[in-house]
Amino acid sequence: MGSGQHQVGKVVIVGGGTAGWMTAVALSRMLGGTGLSITLVESAAIGTVGVGEATLPQIRHFNRRLGLDEREMMARTAATIKLGIEFRDWGKVGDRYIHPFGKHGETLGQADFIHYWARANAAGNAAPVGEYSVPIMAAWQGRFEPPRDGDDRQPYDYAFQFDAGLYAAWLADLAQGDGVARREGRIVDVRQDGETGDVTAIVLESGKVIEGDLFVDCSGFRSLLIGDVFETPFEDWSHWLPCNRAFAVPCANGGDNGPYTRATAREAGWQWRIPLQHRIGNGLVYCDAFWDDETARSILMDNLESEAGSDPRPLRFRTGRRRSLWHSNCVAIGLSGGFLEPLESTSIDLIQSGILNLVDLFPTDRIQEADRREYNRLMDLEFARIRDFLVLHYVANQREGEFWRAMREMKLPDSLEAKIADFRSRAMLPDYSEGLFQAPSWISVFLGQNIVPEGWDPRAGDLSDEDLAVRLAKVRERVVQHAKAMPEHLAWIRKAGAGFQATSARR
Numbered sequence: 001m002g003s004g005q006h007q008v009g010k011v012v013i014v015g016g017g018t019a020g021w022m023t024a025v026a027l028s029r030m031l032g033g034t035g036l037s038i039t040l041v042e043s044a045a046i047g048t049v050g051v052g053e054a055t056l057p058q059i060r061h062f063n064r065r066l067g068l069d070e071r072e073m074m075a076r077t078a079a080t081i082k083l084g085i086e087f088r089d090w091g092k093v094g095d096r097y098i099h100p101f102g103k104h105g106e107t108l109g110q111a112d113f114i115h116y117w118a119r120a121n122a123a124g125n126a127a128p129v130g131e132y133s134v135p136i137m138a139a140w141q142g143r144f145e146p147p148r149d150g151d152d153r154q155p156y157d158y159a160f161q162f163d164a165g166l167y168a169a170w171l172a173d174l175a176q177g178d179g180v181a182r183r184e185g186r187i188v189d190v191r192q193d194g195e196t197g198d199v200t201a202i203v204l205e206s207g208k209v210i211e212g213d214l215f216v217d218c219s220g221f222r223s224l225l226i227g228d229v230f231e232t233p234f235e236d237w238s239h240w241l242p243c244n245r246a247f248a249v250p251c252a253n254g255g256d257n258g259p260y261t262r263a264t265a266r267e268a269g270w271q272w273r274i275p276l277q278h279r280i281g282n283g284l285v286y287c288d289a290f291w292d293d294e295t296a297r298s299i300l301m302d303n304l305e306s307e308a309g310s311d312p313r314p315l316r317f318r319t320g321r322r323r324s325l326w327h328s329n330c331v332a333i334g335l336s337g338g339f340l341e342p343l344e345s346t347s348i349d350l351i352q353s354g355i356l357n358l359v360d361l362f363p364t365d366r367i368q369e370a371d372r373r374e375y376n377r378l379m380d381l382e383f384a385r386i387r388d389f390l391v392l393h394y395v396a397n398q399r400e401g402e403f404w405r406a407m408r409e410m411k412l413p414d415s416l417e418a419k420i421a422d423f424r425s426r427a428m429l430p431d432y433s434e435g436l437f438q439a440p441s442w443i444s445v446f447l448g449q450n451i452v453p454e455g456w457d458p459r460a461g462d463l464s465d466e467d468l469a470v471r472l473a474k475v476r477e478r479v480v481q482h483a484k485a486m487p488e489h490l491a492w493i494r495k496a497g498a499g500f501q502a503t504s505a506r507r
């Protein structure tokens with residue numbers, strides 16, 4: 001017999017961090033009508049990673065599909081709005097740019113805006129590309145309002161920055177309200193079918209046995225099933241993304257809650273700043289080959305803008321992913337399946353993709369090899385695209401120092417080398433039909449890291465130099481006026497009824 005030879009009626013989710021509870025709510029809401037029984041097992045003694053506070057706009061689409069109320073989520077998780085990520089000192093010390101959630105510019109003719117911009121820029125007639133972006137100009141002014149319906153001239157989107165612990169607690173409330181059973185206890189044993197190798201049950205320290213047909217491994221870095229039980233190979237990407245440690249610490253909120261995340265490059269890593277309604281999340285990601293822990297810890301603490309709310313918490317990780325995220329009757333979602341460092345806030349998004357792909361391929365009867373293969377293919381693609389995008393930030397640097405020199409000199413993935421060459425020669429961009437990091441993201445980081453196009457699409461020659469300069473100036477003026485007319489970010493949150501309301505969670 002192959003694996004998955006019986007119908008899937010019972011799902012067991014192993015772990016109750018962000019991944020576990022997102023999976024629980026999603027499966028209960030999207031597959032609830034199929035009579036599926038869902039049990040989630042977590043251990044308070046083991047706890048969760050508890051970081052992961054910045055998200056991507058895809059979370060809004062996920063919320064909508066699940067019928068989750070955005071403003072209630074903001075109120076329960078002390079969330080702020082995120083219009084993008086500001087990168088400081090990443091190209092050269094003193095450089096500053098925002099990777100926004102939205103397009104630059106407007107349609108000017110046959111070619112995409114970036115080609116007109118590249119042409120004007122080469123002639124010295126263009127402002128920095130960020131000045132043609134509504135979310136960037138709004139972020140820098142600390143302003144926000146949701147995109148206006150029907151205004152697709154300068155489309156943009158937004159995401160959230162929230163307290164990860166409160167988010168998981170809110171989802172736990174919702175999932176249990178939907179009928180998901182929660183079991184508390186440490187998993188000490190895993191039972192497998194002697195013939196197929198499928199997991200048949202997990203055993204808790206108390207002796208309780210929990211049986212299932214499909215197991216979702218959300219056990220975090222411990223990787224209890226996909227790693228420990230199935231030993232699926234881990235593809236290590238630390239030669240491309242060598243940062244492997246972090247310290248995280250909150251500090252008091254000084255009132256500057258700009259609607260964006262900040263990532264500041266440091267001598268052997270980078271520091272994040274994520275403003276929430278009730279505090280600011282900070283952390284330093286670094287590579288232990290270049291800094292010892294004490295150096296990293298003091299750099300973080302010396303660079304806080306206000307008093308620390310606790311001692312800094314150390315975290316260790318290895319960049320890469322499991323080759324098969326769906327193996328036998330086990331699907332790994334979250335950190336158990338892999339981790340790419342948090343520079344572009346991609347982990348929660350990978351959790352969402354894992355969940356949505358699982359729902360799309362959910363066995364109607366028995367688990368099929370074809371479903372597993374397709375799931376693994378889709379997730380591979382997602383991981384590899386994110387990897388290339390992250391590596392770009394590091395490789396295209398002009399900074400001094402051993403760490404940054406090593407990053408500049410690394411051998412790139414072939415796929416990334418081609419993308420850089422295409423952009424430099426003629427402003428050509430990756431054209432993904434779906435998935436993360438579409439053209440506007442690549443534009444921001446290429447230009448932000450000082451990779452400037454030397455050529456462009458010849459169709460961008462359909463305006464005279466004078467017309468182009470006038471049109472660009474008008475676009476820029478419209479962008480500036482649009483951002484200026486928005487309310488101040490925190491004022492918008494209060495008015496929207498999304499101000500933080502601390503409540504006691506059920507679990």
Ligand SMILES: Cc1cc2nc3c(=O)[nH]c(=O)nc-3n(C[C@H](O)[C@H](O)[C@H](O)COP(=O)(O)OP(=O)(O)OC[C@H]3O[C@@H](n4cnc5c(N)ncnc54)[C@H](O)[C@@H]3O)c2cc1C
Pocket residue numbers: 014015016017018019020041042043044046047048049050051052053054055164185186187188218219220221222224246248283315317333334335336342345346347348349
């Ligand atoms: C430094 C850092 C910064 C990050 N920043 C971001 C960010 O800004 N944005 C973003 O999207 N993501 C970020 N992430 C990633 C994010 O934190 C995770 O993707 C997210 O929290 C999901 O974690 P998880 O649920 O997979 O694992 P965990 O939170 O570790 O949960 C694991 C669960 O498994 C349970 N468990 C484990 N072993 C057992 C056992 N034997 N018995 C019973 N239960 C068990 C635990 O109790 C827990 O409930 C960051 C990660 C790191 C390390």
